[in-house]
Amino acid sequence: MTHFGSFLRETREALQASEGRSFSLRQVAARVGIEPAYLSKIERGEVPPPSEATIARLADVLRQDSDLLLGLAGKVSSELQDIILKRPQLFASLLRELKDAPEHAILNVVREVRDGQW
Amino acid sequence: MLTLEHDRLVVRFPEVHADAHCTIEFQRTLRIPDDNRVHGLPPGLGTFPLFHVDDYASKLPAHWAGHGGVFLPMYQAEAMWIRFSSRYPFAVKIATGKINAVSGEAWTPQLQSTAHLGANDRSGYMQSISSLQQTSTKGAQDYVTIPDQPWLDGFNVGNGQIRQFVAMPLGDGYTVEEQITGKAIHGGLQLIVYPLDPRYYTPPRAVTRGFLGGLSNGYPGDMMIASASYACSNSLSLNASAESAQMGLAPGGLMKQEVFADRHGISKWDQSHSAKCFVHLLNSQQFEQVTGRRPPTEAPTAANYTRAGLPWYDYYAENLRAVPGSEKLRKLDSVAALGNKKGAQPLPENAPVGAVNTIMLSKKAPNEVRDGFF
Numbered sequence: 001m002t003h004f005g006s007f008l009r010e011t012r013e014a015l016q017a018s019e020g021r022s023f024s025l026r027q028v029a030a031r032v033g034i035e036p037a038y039l040s041k042i043e044r045g046e047v048p049p050p051s052e053a054t055i056a057r058l059a060d061v062l063r064q065d066s067d068l069l070l071g072l073a074g075k076v077s078s079e080l081q082d083i084i085l086k087r088p089q090l091f092a093s094l095l096r097e098l099k100d101a102p103e104h105a106i107l108n109v110v111r112e113v114r115d116g117q118w
Numbered sequence: 119m120l121t122l123e124h125d126r127l128v129v130r131f132p133e134v135h136a137d138a139h140c141t142i143e144f145q146r147t148l149r150i151p152d153d154n155r156v157h158g159l160p161p162g163l164g165t166f167p168l169f170h171v172d173d174y175a176s177k178l179p180a181h182w183a184g185h186g187g188v189f190l191p192m193y194q195a196e197a198m199w200i201r202f203s204s205r206y207p208f209a210v211k212i213a214t215g216k217i218n219a220v221s222g223e224a225w226t227p228q229l230q231s232t233a234h235l236g237a238n239d240r241s242g243y244m245q246s247i248s249s250l251q252q253t254s255t256k257g258a259q260d261y262v263t264i265p266d267q268p269w270l271d272g273f274n275v276g277n278g279q280i281r282q283f284v285a286m287p288l289g290d291g292y293t294v295e296e297q298i299t300g301k302a303i304h305g306g307l308q309l310i311v312y313p314l315d316p317r318y319y320t321p322p323r324a325v326t327r328g329f330l331g332g333l334s335n336g337y338p339g340d341m342m343i344a345s346a347s348y349a350c351s352n353s354l355s356l357n358a359s360a361e362s363a364q365m366g367l368a369p370g371g372l373m374k375q376e377v378f379a380d381r382h383g384i385s386k387w388d389q390s391h392s393a394k395c396f397v398h399l400l401n402s403q404q405f406e407q408v409t410g411r412r413p414p415t416e417a418p419t420a421a422n423y424t425r426a427g428l429p430w431y432d433y434y435a436e437n438l439r440a441v442p443g444s445e446k447l448r449k450l451d452s453v454a455a456l457g458n459k460k461g462a463q464p465l466p467e468n469a470p471v472g473a474v475n476t477i478m479l480s481k482k483a484p485n486e487v488r489d490g491f492f
Binding site for chain 1 (some may be wrong): 120121122124127128132170171172183184185186187188203216308345393394395396401474
């Protein structure tokens with residue numbers, strides 16, 4: 001069982017325990033738009049993680065961050081790839097600089113919504 | 119700290135608690151008929167795209183840069199609802215044109231509540247809302263609490279009802295700000311968020327870690343719109359001020375929705391930590407000129423949506439009491455009513471809906487269906 005699959009299963013089962021049948025394998029698969037058997041195989045790690053679009057839908061249904069799920073699947077979103085590829089040297093340098101930084105230091109460089117006078 | 123991620127405002131207070139984060143998004147939706155009938159909850163058609171004011175400051179009204187914050191595009195007479203997601207409790211004050219959407223009073227950043235509910239008040243808290251005063255006096259609770267309040271669709275007018283948030287050009291006289299103050303100055307929507315004091319936080323039993331992720335590619339509601347035989351007239355009776363890029367929110371049709379009372383008590387909120395934001399509303403007609411992007415397509419009419427057999431919603435949250443409505447907000451004219459007085463037709467259409475297919479949502483999973491893809 002892959003970490004991606006086991007994480008999906010644990011998350012779905014936790015939601016099923018707290019919120020009921022709407023998080024059954026069948027109902028989650030229906031909302032994501034895939035076959036229940038396929039979702040079952042993904043959860044058991046019998047098939048590779050699905051496409052980026054399917055992972056994004058899984059994240060939405062299971063209330064998870066899509067970047068987190070993509071990371072567990074060993075992927076980087078095409079949106080992030082586009083961002084890096086537009087300014088590769090700048091972002092490569094930034095990521096290397098921050099790779100060992102603690103979370104609070106990284107949050108310091110995240111762009112905040114500026115609040116003004118009103 | 120407040121960030122903009124995937125068209126959502128994300129509020130985090132890592133210095134307060136590791137779980138102290140929430141997301142706030144603005145959902146596109148149907149405008150319910152403004153006919154004094156009480157309607158159910160319309161669907162979410164996907165989030166409005168959000169942008170930093172700073173990124174387009176030179177093309178936006180000059181004073182927006184002074185406010186900071188973000189902006190989103192809205193068509194005249196388009197409706198919206200605000201969706202809140204978190205597991206950590208937050209208190210959120212919401213104003214439109216700097217008039218509080220819960221109390222109808224002028225904006226103040228601090229939370230206000232005359233009475234709050236401690237452990238000894240449970241019996242009072244459980245009483246039916248039908249036995250409560252239906253309109254507030256000055257000093258009543260003027261904020262919503264999340265996650266108890268999964269969404270807010272409009273202005274708190276009492277009797278378990280709101281009047282839907284409907285965008286109108288600032289200057290035409292329809293917005294709540296203009297009806298209450300007589301002036302068209304601020305427009306937009308204002309928010310301030312406070313976390314619960316972490317000493318009173320008990321993590322929920324079910325571990326579903328992380329905040330909401332989501333889809334941000336395109337405008338999801340557009341898929342549904344294509345199937346709902348969308349038709350909307352653009353023949354509005356506009357006056358010169360419709361050229362204005364600035365929009366405000368006006369009271370639209372009546373909807374069944376309660377603003378839930380604070381079950382924590384006002385003293386439990388950590389008012390030493392806050393995040394606030396001015397959300398500007400840019401007329402969709404100017405949006406492409408400012409951003410170079412197409413605005414989302416217009417939402418289907420409520421009548422067409424219903425005719426297509428698509429669902430409306432109802433929400434039931436047991437053990438949650440509603441705060442009284444605002445007398446000031448209740449007395450305001452809805453867009454259609456004020457249009458009649460002016461001899462104008464501010465709404466492109468206002469057809470009644472027939473029998474609706476209603477899906478009941480529960481407190482356990484409020485967001486599961488309402489913002490779905492159709």
